[in-house]
Amino acid sequence: MKKRVYNFAAGPATLPYEVLEASAAALLDFQGKGYGIAECSHRGKDFDAVLDETITRCRSLLAVPDTHDVLLLQGGATQQFVIIPMNFLSGPADYVVSGEWSKKSADMAKTVAGDKIRVIASSEATHFDRLPSPIDADPNAAYLHVCSNETVHGNRFAEWPSHPTLIVDASSELMSRPHPVSRTALLYGGAQKNLGLSGVVLMIVRKDLYDRIPKSVPKILNYKAHADAKSCLNTPPTFGIYVLLETFRWMERQGGLGAIEKRNAEKAGLLYDAIDQSNGFYKGAVSDKAARSHMNVTFRLPSDELTDKFLKEATAKEMVALKGYRTVGGIRASIYNGMPVEGCQLLAAHMKEFAAKNG
Ligand SMILES: Cc1ncc(COP(=O)(O)O)c(C=O)c1O
Known part of the structure; x- marks a missing residue:
């Protein structure tokens, strides 16, 4: 192995060397075919098999029930801050602000939904040195949005809160531990911390939420359209998805x-x-x-x-x-x-x- 330093970057971040090595090899030559995995069509057999295996391994690692889809999207978690309310805001929604990222998610949601976005708890007054308390979310709210691990301030929900429609930005703790998928309506995050490269967003969505999507949402921003197209509505970040697959294989070996x-x-x-x-x-x-x-x-x-x-x-x-x-x-x-x-x-x-x- 080439000498490496210990890299404590917050994301993009250090990746397991085995994942880098296997991904680099596939970038140069995929399974001895004479072309790399980033050089073939996202609609061809090679990439389709990669996509299938990635989703299957994700479902198995996280015990994702049949009620939920696994989507691999683009635009970073930040873009989802806006697209989530566009798709799923069937009424006022409750947001918990526990640090830089959940504050940003509420602020960005407000740009499309105004005062339907209600900040119901915040720990900003104490510089996010703790989680906000109490969290009295309205069970009838369209959803409750939380950031389970605040990357900048360094706090986390050891146990995720409960709500009939719980939405969790888990970007900086994605698959660092088992997640309670079955009681979460939507969990999402960028891959560039625990899972691989920036440019890929992993999203696990409960399918009944699709019923809420207004007809006015453009197809490219419609989560159901992405699910129907197996995350290939347009060209996905193919190499990023390949790295994800190698990471999932590595996680299983761990x-x-x-x-x-x-x-x-x-x-x-x-x-x-x-x-x-x-x-x-x-x-x-x-x-x-x-x-x-x-x-x-x-x-x-x-x-x-x-x-x-x-x-x-x-x-x-x-x-x-x-x-x-x-x-x-x-x-x-x-x-x-x-x-x-x-x-x-x-x-x-x-x-x-x-x-x-x-x-
Ligand atoms: C918790 C959390 N949410 C969202 C984001 C935004 O992610 P992206 O830059 O991929 O949009 C970050 C980035 O660091 C993050 O740490």
Whole structure:
């Protein structure tokens, strides 16, 4: 293997080397055919088999029931912030704002639906250092929208809320653990954190929602039209879908989502222990420990100077992309499925050594 550093980027993010290697090989030559997987028609036999296997493995890994479709779309999660209300807003909808991304999703939904979008709970007043509480969603609301893991602030719903029509932006924790698909009306997210390349959105949608889609929705934005066309209404991101397939194969080799969840909890635990055992040198950006993300670990040092020094010394130890998001500052270690346990061990050791020297 070519030498690689530990890359803590928030997305696009580090991917398992085996996935990269297999994908790179298929990009050059797909199954010895003399052409690569990105060079053949999305309507041909080769890609059709890739698509079928990708969807089958996704359904199996996530235990997706027959009531739900698996769609592979484009436009990022951001585009879905607008298309979801266009398709499914049969009346006022409730939004929970727990960080940068759920705030954006509510704001963008308002651009198409105005005051039908109701923010029913927000933790913005405390800089999203916790989840909003209480969450009193109207059971008759068209849907309840939440972001299950806030990438920028580093909080998560350890358990997803309940609603008859629960919609979840799971972008930054997608398939990092099993998800309660059967009690979720729609779950979606970009692939570029846990699953592969940007340009692919995985969406799992309960089919009864299609009845709500107004006739006025243009076909290319109509989720039912995408489902009917097996996500090939137009040319899909074929290579991104191939990488997804290799990621799903890799996930199965890891033992499935239960085993992956355990490993992710172990990785996050190493970093949170380093924070908690630092006598206050590191301050977690999320004060409610139960709401700490297992994907994006956010913390601050006593000063900007020490933060810069911490980052510089981390780079020298071959750990990169640890700088916090511009509005939050401090450090953010994104430790998606592709981050090995050894990366978190090295970072935890750096944190302990740095605190001992500079505390
Ligand atoms: C939780 C969450 N939702 C939505 C998005 C937006 O995704 P995209 O840039 O693919 O539109 C991001 C991107 O980081 C995210 O972290």
